[in-house]
Amino acid sequence: MDVINRADVEVLEHTVADELTAMSEAWDWFENLVGLKGRKMFARVDETAGTYTVCTPRKPADSFDLTVGVLPGGRYRRTVLEGDPPELYGRIGPAMEDLKAAGPWNSARPLVEFYRRRTVIELWLPIS
Numbered sequence: 784m785d786v787i788n789r790a791d792v793e794v795l796e797h798t799v800a801d802e803l804t805a806m807s808e809a810w811d812w813f814e815n816l817v818g819l820k821g822r823k824m825f826a827r828v829d830e831t832a833g834t835y836t837v838c839t840p841r842k843p844a845d846s847f848d849l850t851v852g853v854l855p856g857g858r859y860r861r862t863v864l865e866g867d868p869p870e871l872y873g874r875i876g877p878a879m880e881d882l883k884a885a886g887p888w889n890s891a892r893p894l895v896e897f898y899r900r901r902t903v904i905e906l907w908l909p910i911s
Contacts, residue, residue, distance in 0.1 A: 784862045784885060786910065791856040794825065794838035795849040801828060801835040813837045817847060825854055826896040836893075855892055859907035860885060867902055875906065882908040 797813050799805040806826075814824075817839055827836040838854060860882050864874050879894060892909035899905055 784860060784882070787859050787861050787907070789854075789856040789859060789907075792854040793841045794852055794854050795841050795845060795847055796827070796836050796838035796852040797849060798834050798836040801830070801833045806835045806837075809835065809837050813839075816849075817845075824898040826898075827854060828894040828896070830890070830894065854895065855909075857889075857892065858910045859895065860888065860910050861905055861907050863899075864904045864906065865902055871902065871904060875904065879906055879908065882906060887911070 795817065797809055799809040822839045825838050827838060828834075829836070836852070838852065840854075841851060862878055862882055864871060864878055866874065875896065882888070887910065889909040889911050894909070895907035897905040897907065
């Protein structure tokens with residue numbers, strides 16, 4: 784567990800309900816639309832609104848009919864999960880709860896999942 788500072792990043796995004804089936808369908812749809820090659824993939828979780836947003840940094844040549852948003856920068860407490868899906872995905876919720884238990888955090892900002900590669904996920908918890 785460590786602390787990172789991130790700048791705002793403009794992203795293409797697709798938002799669904801923060802429910803397992805909706806999230807899984809969103810990932811399948813989004814990855815098929817934008818492709819994975821040369822892309823960084825993130826998810827933004829707004830616990831207050833109950834939404835889950837899949838997103839990828841916007842590239843100048845992108846012409847997808849998607850909402851343009853911002854992956855918010857700032858300070859985050861981070862942990863890294865490694866393993867094979869789908870077991871890896873089942874560890875996200877408990878690991879995020881561990882991050883929350885490690886100290887004060889900013890519940891007004893979204894939680895972030897960074898899918899570094901198929902077997903590695905970074906979890907970012909916003910802190911002040």
